[in-house]
Amino acid sequence: MTEQSTHGAPTSLADPRVRTTVVVMFALDFLTAFELFAVTTAxxxxxxxLHGIELYGLAFxxxxxxxxxxxxxxxxxNDRSGPGVPLQVGIVVFSAGLLSVGFSPNMWVVVAGRSLQGLGTGLVAVSLYVVVGRLFPGELQPKLFAVLSAAWVLPGLVGPALAGFVTATVGWRWIFLxxxxxxxxxxxxxxPSVGRLRAAVDGPRSAVGRKPLWAVGAAAGVFLFSRGGERADAWWPVELAVAACIVIVTVPRLMPAGVWRAVRGIPSVVAMRGLIAAAFGIAEVFIPLLLTDARGFGPAMAGLALSIGSVAWFCGAWLAGRGKIRVPVRMPVAAAFLTVGIAGALLPVFQPVPVAVGLVFWAMAGTGMGLAYPTLAVLILRYSPQSEHGVNSSALQLSEAIGQSIAFAGTGALFAAILAMSPRLGFIxxxxxxxxxxxxxxxxxxxTVVGDV
Known part of the structure; x- marks a missing residue:
């Protein structure tokens, strides 16, 4: 049941009781996404x-x-106190990080500010999921997640260009200030709407236990993965091996039991989020490089390809929000679209294949992601008691972050190892x-489907 069940749940996203919340949630996701795209440009x-090019990778x-x-x-x-305080603290920390970067005198301060951004972003991300579960009835949640998808599409279309313009005219600091x-x-x-939300009473509170310590270990492992994948010296395999050992020990302690066996329900929902994020993320990273290096196009074409994927993602999310495709059918269709789309997006590596063919397949992959992402978000809330919305939403997003990090590092190392022999083989x-x-x-x-959903 939602927080408003006793007073009558809202029937649309335009309901006066939730309208402001919807707008602000959209704005927060938009700002987070804009910063993600803008900082890459700036x-x-x-x-x-700031004379700190050696800290470039660390800043990411x-x-x-x-x-x-x-x-x-x-x-x-979130589960122990409700989403109000964590969300507000997250926004403050996120803002403090941006201000630190904006006023930074050197790159070490940039790294510190970016670290605060990461802390704030993590708190905001999981808190927003809990807010959705507490304030919005089940029939509105798919529509809301579809709307929030647009908050990530728009910055992808205008963010890099806008950030480049600001950097060239008034300076990069204003992007952060x-x-x-x-x-x-x-x-x-x-x-007014979120501050009053308290801990749920429909089950036991989530246990803290040693989770913060395991989280520190997992974060260290992911950090080593991200750094090891960038190294070109003889020690990068050792660093990746150490990272893998750390992740193998720590990550299972942060996930619901049964994730590795893909047990039906929450474990499979969490596992699928990590898998699709990793698969799509790998292709998204290499498509611009394929178009520029293998086919000789400029940055504009690479940007167009990513924009096509973003727009297709939103279209898929819109379809998911309308509920026209039943969930038991939607999830396999989404995964099939993603997989076939990624395979087809590789085809332009062969010179006779028109680039347009690859872009059509990439749109197919984006549609699959749009179908899957909001559906998985809705399922994690639907399967979880309110008292576990926080930990299970956290696991869903951790699966994405960790899955992508490992996939990027491993694939990057594989690509670098094969590149000298054959660039085409590296892309393949x-x-x-x-x-x-x-x-x-x-x-x-x-x-991922349990019962009649």
Whole structure:
């Protein structure tokens, strides 16, 4: 039951009781996504101006590492106290990180600020899922997650160009200094509806136990993965092996029992999120490189390809939100679209194949992701008692973050090892890994459904 069940649940996202919450949630996701795309554009300029090019990779690895810790702690915190305080703290920490970067005198401060961003982003991400479960009835949740998908599509279309314009005209610092004003405004707008939400009473509170310690270990493992995949010296296999050992020991302690066996229900939902995120993420990283290096196109074509995938993602999410495809059918279809789309997106590596063919397949993969993502989010809330919305939403997002990090590092190392022999073979190997992961997601997809959903 939702928080508003006793007073009559809202019947649409435009209901006055939840309208402001919907707008602010959209804005928070938009700002988070904009920063993600904008910093990629601005970071080369930042590193040069602050004479810290050697910290370039660390500035990207730090927020991912900290978000893993924040997602874990945030999940337990939400279940024990309700989403109000963790969400507000997350927004404040996220804003503090942005301000630190905006006023940074050197790259070490940038890294510290980016770490705060990661902490804040992790707290906000898991808290928003709990808010959805507490304030919105089940029939509105797919529509809301479809709307939130658009918050990630729009920055992907305009974020890099806008960030480039701001960097070239008034300087990169304003990319980070302007956003906190909007984020903090959202905090005050959310307080009336979210601030009153307390811990759920429909079950036992999530146990803290040693989860924070395991989260530190998992974050360290992911950090080593992200750094090891970038190294070109003889020690990178050792670093990846150490990272793998750490992840194998720590990550199972953060996941629901049965994830590795893809037990039907919550474990399979969590597993599928990590698998599809890893498969799609690998292809998304290598498609721009394929178009520019293997086919000789410029950055504009690479950007167009990613934009096509983003728009297709939103279209898939819109279809999922309308509920026209039943969930037992939707999940295998989504995984099949993703897997076939990734395989087809590789075809332009062969010169006779028109690039347009690859883009059509990439749109297919994006549609599959759009069908799957909001559905998995709804299922994790539907299968979980309110008292476990936090920890299970945390596990869902941890699966994505950890799965992508491992996939990026492993595939990047594989690509680098094969590149010297044959660039084409390197692309084939990278996409083959993504396809294999997609096939695994397809195998798991039917086990995400329990009963009549």
């Amino acid at each position: 970071m080369p300029t930042m590193a040069r101006e 690895a730090a927020p991912l590492t900290m978000s893993i810790f924040a997602l874990t702690v945030g999940g337990v915190w 302007a956003v906190p004003v909007l984020a903090l405004a959202g905090l005050f707008a959310l307080r 190997a990278a996409f083959a890994v993504a396809v294999v992961i997609g096939i695994a997601a397809l195998a798991v997809s039917r086990r």
